[in-house]
Structure formats: structure tokens, C-alpha cells
Amino acid sequence: MTVTIKDIARKVGVSPSTVSRALNGNTRISDTTTRKIQEAMEELDYHPNSLARNFANGLTYCIGLIIDARDENTFANAFFNRSVFAIEKVIQEYGYSLMITNDRKKEGKSTVENLMLEKKVDGLIMPSSIVRPELIMELNQAGFPFIVMGEPKKYKTDATWIDVDNELGSHMAVEHLIQSGYSKIALVTEKANTVFTQKRLAGYLACLKKHNIQINQDLILQYGQDITADNKRIEELMSGNSHPDAFLCGNNIIAFNVLKTLKNINYRIPDDIGIVTFDNYPVAEYTDPPLTAVDVDTYGMGIQVAKQLLRKIQDNSKDTNHMYIPTNIIVRESSMKGDRKNNDKNGGAS
């Protein structure tokens, strides 16, 4: 049989409510009975039944983390994962558990809606990619706490969101390239219609303008589905008159392909052409030469997300706000024009 507070109460000779109070510590209980109760719990190996506790409280002590089913790579994305790690750590400290769910549709209602409606979680964290207007409205109307990871395209003021400061990151990268002696800088983005691409473009343009460098639309490219064709376009670009002397790439895979293409047509990196990539994963460190990367403290981002959500839950606050996580730049060989390379020694990173 499972041991309940009644068993403890009977053994100690008090009422169940006293045991309950001793457990939660809200009310004052005499030291002696408290001690007796604790001893009895030890002896009978009592463990609170969270099923009953949650039911009585109407709380789940669970946070739902939604992942985007459409993005096969979400789970393989180290960026995302470090955040998850941080989120779990924080909420666990506050007595919450982390529930991870894919956003699937199920008989009309989506998984996310059911998480709220069926009281399976007390709060939600979700990627901006799944944010739909109806969902936001529904959550807000119910006063249900949630945080969006990534700046949403619309409804920016109807949700609290946290995102990487992509504009800053892009600005830093361009600044670094200019300081390193490059001037004709190309920007190679992923899909153009995302918020983060737009922000990166903005940072790129702003930094060029700051340095009075003329914008050349031919240097603003996009990598799409057909990698081979995209690489071909880089080749063609390089054969033109005003070809770039540096590339800022939207992610590691783009950067790797640009690097490979340039090497194939006998450009030397970084002496002829500089390369900087967004994100430090998965290959930035392992290409030849290693890639300078715009990095983000994704762990810190997770911490922020979790804390914001817990605050919302505990304060029952309905305000919305947003926050940008600053970027930093990890300088590696791919952008060190003219620097002496250390090919044989690469230890000693602090």
C-alpha cells in the first residue's frame, strides 16, 4: 500500500491537515510535532503524491516546451539544445518539470492548445515559427503564461519574446571584417522572409553605411534549396569585376560551401577572401581554415526564457515585453587577413 498523510497523521497522533501543513510550511507548526512528523515520514518512507497535490492545487508544476515538427533539424540543432538544457535547469530549481512536445494537430485542436486546455502545463515556451495569431489570442484571452523564443513576425506586442540580437551580430561581423582589412563584403543569407534575415541585413547595411561603403546589391545573396547551383553562383560572382573580398554567411553549412567553392577556384582564405559565419555549430571550428563565427550565449538565453516565464506564472502578470540577447564574435583564421597563421599549434584557448 502507498503511504499517505493519513498514515503519518495516525502514527504521530495528529490530524492529516497538520501533516499537510508541516509538509508545505506555510503555517506555523510546533517544533516538536514537526519533528515527529518528519520522523514518521522517514520511517514509513512517505513520499507526497504529486498527482493528488497537483489536483488539489489545480497546478501541474510543468512547463511545456514546444518544438517545431516541421523543422527536422530542431532537435539536432545544438543552438536550441543548449537553451533547453538551461531551461530545464532553472525550472527544476523552482520545482517545475519540463515537458517537451511536438506541435502536431490532433482532431482540430493543436497539441499546444490541448496542453493549456487540458491543464497539462502551467506555462508554455514556443518557437516563433509556430506562432499563429489565433494561438496568441487564445492564450492571452485565457491569461495563460507563455514566452516566444525568437522574434515573431507579427503580433510583437501581444507576446513576450526573447531573441538573439541578429542585427548586432551582423553589425559586429561586418565591423570585424572591415577592421581586418576587407571592404567588399558579401552577405549570404538563408530564406529571405524571416525576421532574423531581415535583422541581419539591417545590421549589415548599417555598418557599411557607418563606414561610408557603397551598398552593392549584387553582394547580397541567398542560399536556397539547390546547393550546387548556389555554389555555381558564387563562382560566377567571383569571376566578375567587382567581386567581394569577404563573405558573411548565414550559417555553418552555407559558410562551408562558400569556403569549399572559393578554395576550388584557388582563392586563399583568409588572405584573398575573408569569411565569417553565423553560429558556432556544427562545423565552424573544424573547417580548414577554422571559421570566425558570430556566436550567442544560448545557455544564457535559456536562463532568461525560463526566468521570464516563471515570473509570469508566479506574479500572474499579463504584461508583454521583449529582450535581445547580445552576440559576440569568435575570431578564427578565416578572417585574419595578413595575420601570421598558427597552423601547427592550436591549443591554449582559455
Add this chain to the structure above:
Amino acid sequence: MTVTIKDIARKVGVSPSTVSRALNGNTRISDTTTRKIQEAMEELDYHPNSLARNFANGLTYCIGLIIDARDENTFANAFFNRSVFAIEKVIQEYGYSLMITNDRKKEGKSTVENLMLEKKVDGLIMPSSIVRPELIMELNQAGFPFIVMGEPKKYKTDATWIDVDNELGSHMAVEHLIQSGYSKIALVTEKANTVFTQKRLAGYLACLKKHNIQINQDLILQYGQDITADNKRIEELMSGNSHPDAFLCGNNIIAFNVLKTLKNINYRIPDDIGIVTFDNYPVAEYTDPPLTAVDVDTYGMGIQVAKQLLRKIQDNSKDTNHMYIPTNIIVRESSMKGDRKNNDKNGGAS
């Protein structure tokens, strides 16, 4: 106010138990009342309260997935993540949610123990790295369902576990290298005291023996903490008389370092030396040349893990068994001795 089955019952003019039955569909309910109940639920926007339902059933409909806090890379490990993705998908189909927890100690009891004792999950999935005898005993004694991911070092018969077939993978890799014309094959492992390293060694030895190739202990190496020193050892090994003509590496990072070192001392890959690595992540595909890899269907592994656990839960079966997930080999340039290389075309993978 929240809508309950009582509200539905009142509206339809039946008893709450009838509504409950209509919800769960165990018992026969007349078609007319069933329809009326469904209509009422639509109209009042009723949603079952899982808190109450779980309490009444004494079930959480949650599966706990434990991750190893000591391994900083667990969450960044694409291998692991693909499994998680699969697990979530399967259990979700069966009405379960996935709870992810780090294995921390908390006031004597570990997180894992509390998950069971406080009835927060109905079953557990955990990595072999956290398996301790006391834990296994405790779970078994309580008749609590759990699956271990990875072959445990001890207590193999006290738990149901699923692991990659590392011995097969190693055997396949060596076979492939031999078929490709290499004969002096080195094995570079990670930590030696793990089960998977031992299995890989066994597969390596068996395949050499099968081909009547003499074992050379000097060709069985280990990469540890000091990468620079390890690389140096490779250099020294290559300067010896009976140096290897191929390397089977325990993971991508080791393989990358071996590759880099060999290139530094002017060996050509794959013409002079062949390289095969375990795992296809994170960089196998992106090195120069791309690395042949021993790969595993981690997604399929997750499916198996989830199904096994659900079976245990539903059948309340206390039997233990184990299963090896077969490996396959992805052949890339790093082991294609003498083959014509396709440097400029790399599309067309089906």
C-alpha cells in the same frame, strides 16, 4: 468558471458517470445520449481536466527521459536528439507526454527516484551512464517500468536495454577498409573503460582475425584529454616502420584530428591512408575529404525504446531483454583508395 462533466451532465440531463463513460468509451452508451453529450461538450467548450483524470486513475500519462548532467554534450549530441524526437513521437501517439529531466541529486534522493516515488511519470528512459545498482534494484522492486539506452556495464540482466551494435559497426568498418585495399588498420578509441569501446575493440579484433591479419597492439590507440599530445602520438606512429595505412576513429572529433595531423605531415587521404569514423555527426560530411562513417538509425532506435517501454507499462510485464540496433556504413571519399574522386559534383544522393 471551468466546465466539468457535471455541467455537461446537467445540460444533457444525465448523470456525470454517463458523461464520463461517453468520454472514455469503455462501456456502451446509447447513440442518442452519446451524440447529445458530444454536442453539449462542443457547445460549452468542455475539455477534460487531466489533473483530475490522472488523479482518479493514479496515472500520469508521462514518460520521464533522463539525461546525464555530467555529460555537457548530451543535449548537443545529435545522436541523442534524433532518438528523443522519435520517442516523443511514439509516446504522443499513445497519449503520453515526454518529460525531460537532468539527473541531479536533491536532498538525498535523486531526481530519478523522485520521479517514480512522487508519481510524476509512469515509466523511465535513461542512459546507461547513470545506471547504478541501487537504482536498478529500487526500480525493479517497485515494479516500475524503465528502459536503459546503451548497454550497461553491469546488471545486464536486471534491466531492459537497447544499444547500438558497436561490435557489428566496428566489424563492418574494418571489413570495408580491408575490401578497399587497406591492411594495417589502426583503432583509435575514446575512453577505454566503456562498454561501447570494448565492443568496438572486439569487432575490430574479430574482423582482423577473420582475414588472418596479425594484431598489432601498437595500432590500438586512445584519444584522451590532451588533443595536442594525442596528435603528436599519431605523428610519431606514422614515422615508425610498421605504421598503419588506415584509421578507424571513435568519433568525429578524433577523426578530424587524425585527418588534420596526417595532412600536416603530407599524407594523402585516402590514397596513402584511409579513415573511417564512428557517427555521422557533426562534421563527417564536411571535412576535406568527407569521412566515411559508421552510422546508426538513431531515430529507429528511439522508436524501439519508446515501444518497448509502452509495452512494459501496458502489459505490466517484468521481463527484461535487450536489443542491438544494427549499424550501416556511409562510404565517402576518406576511404576510397584508388577510386576516382568526384570533387566538383556532390549532388544526387537519393
Add this chain to the structure above:
DNA sequence: TTGTACGCGTTATCAT
């Protein structure tokens, strides 16, 4: 400080 009584929403048992 402690006890009594009740409620949380659902399911299961036992009737009818």
C-alpha cells in the same frame, strides 16, 4: 498551534 469538514473532477463499483 491544531482539528474538522469539505472540495477539487474524474473514474469505478454497485445498483437498477
Add this chain to the structure above:
DNA sequence: ATGATAACGCGTACAA
């Protein structure tokens, strides 16, 4: 096929 009733374990007004 359906209704009445109890029970799940805990928290909390209210009373003492």
C-alpha cells in the same frame, strides 16, 4: 444503458 455513491490524496477555510 444509466444513476447514485464512494474514493483517489491533498489543501484549506473555518472553527476551536
